Amino acid sequence: MQNEPIFQFNKVSFEASGTKILKSVSFEVQKGEFLAILGASGAGKSSLLRHFNSLNSPTEGQINFRGKDIDFDLQCLRKNVGILFQNPVVFTGSVKENLLVAGRWDNKIAQTLDHELVQALEQVEMGSIQLTHKAKDLSGGEQQRLALARTLLNSPQVLLLDEPTSNLDPKLSQSIMDLVNKLSKSLELTVIVVSHDHLLMRRYAQRVIVLSKGEIVGNGSFKELDKAMIFEKAGLVGDEVHDEA
C-alpha cells in the first residue's frame, strides 16, 4: 500500500428528497487500498459509494480524485472508477455483446478481439462460458462475474462494489470476494466495498469505515474498531464479532 490518497472526501454532505443522508463526512482512500464501508441498513453506505464515481454529488463539501476535483473529467473518472452494483445488470444478447457494451462509445473496446474477451472471462473464472452464450441464461453468480469482467475491460484503477454478495449464498459470496481480492492484487486495484457482512469483510479489507445515520463513527483497522467497540455502537453486530475477532 502506498501513501498516496486516490480519493479525498472533505466535509461531504448529501441530501435527497429533503433527507440528510450523509453528514459532513471526511476521509481519504489510499491507492491500492482494500477498504470496506460498513453500516446498518439506511446508514448511507450505498449513497456514499455512488459519490466515488460521481453518480451522486455532494450537497456540500468537496471530493478529489487523484488530487483534482472529482468532476474534472467525468467520463475519464467513470472509466477509471468501475462499479459493480448489488443487482448486476445483464443486457439482452450474448456474453460477447455484454462485454462489448462500452464499445458503443469507446472504439478501443469495440475493437477488442475475441481471444481478449475470452481472457477477460478467464480473469473472472468464467473461461468455460462461450462468448455466444445468452447472458440472461447465466446464474446469479455468473452474471455478477460477467458484470465484473465488463467493468475490468475499462482497465479501471478503482473498483467499487455495492453489496456484491447480498443476493448470493455464503459459498458463492466468498468465491466472488476471493476473486475480487485476487484481482485487486494482480491488477493493483483500489477496492472499496460496501457491505453489511462484517464477518466476510474481515477476511479482505485492510481498513474499514463504519457509518451510522450518515456519519462516520469509526475509521481504522478491524482490530482498532473492535477495541473501541464501534461495531456494537453502530448496531452492526452481536456477540459473533468477538468470536470471530
Next chain:
Amino acid sequence: MRPDFYVLTWNDLVVSLFFIAFSFFLIKKWKLGLEQTLLIGTLRSFVQLTLMGYVLTWFFDQQHWAFMLSLLFIMILIASYEGTRRQKNDIPHFFPAMFVALLASAILILGTILLFILDVKPWYSPYAAIPIGGMIIGNGLNSASLTANRFVGEMRHRENEIETLLALGATPKIAVYDAMNTSIHAALIPNINAMMTVGLVQLPGVMTGQILAGIDPIIAVRYQIMIMYMWFTTATMANIILLAIVYRQFFTKKMQLKRELLREQA
C-alpha cells in the same frame, strides 16, 4: 353515374338521430348505465361541431398571413398544453419541449406541402393551411404524447441499465438510446400499420370525405397518400425532437440520472 355532391341538410341530420336512438335502446336493454353520458355526448358533439362550422367559416374568410400564422401558433400552444396534460409523469420543461417539437414539425411539413406539393396561392390560404395544419399538429401531438409516456416507462424499467452504462463512461444520450429507440418505435407502429393496411381494410376519413363531396376518387387517393406520408414524417420528427429535448431533463449536468423523476407519482 357519379353524383357531384351529397348535400347533408339539417333534416337529414335529424334522421341520423336514429343511430343514437338505436344505441340508447341497446344501452338500456343491456343495462350498461350509459344513457346520460350518451345524451350529453350527443348534445355536446352537435353543439361543438356546429359552432366549429361557423368559426371555420369565419376563419376561411380571413385572408392574411399574420392571421394564419397566429392561428397555427395558437393551435400549437393548445396542442402542447394538451400534450402536457396527458403526461402521467411530471417531466420538467415538458410544455416547451412539446411546443418546439410540434412547431418544428409544422413549419417543415406544412411549409413543404403548401409551397411545394399543393402549390397553394397564396400560401396562407386558410382552406389548405387550417385543415392540413390541424392534421399535422394533431397527429404530432398524439404520437409525441404516446412516445413521452412510453419513454418514462422505459427509463423506469431500465434505470439500472442506464446507471450501469453511465458508470461505464457512457454519455446520457448513449445511456438512454435503447429507451428512446423502443419508445419511438412503439409510437410509430400505429402509423406504419395504417400505411400497410390503408385501402385494404379501411378507407381513411379524408378520402371518404372527399369522395362523398364529389371529388374524383383518383384525386382523393392522391391526397390520402400525401397525408399518410405527412403523418408518418410528422410523427417521426415530433417524436425525435421531443425526446431529444426531454431525455436531458432526466440528467444533471454531471451526467447523473435524476432517479427521483422516475419514481411512480401518485
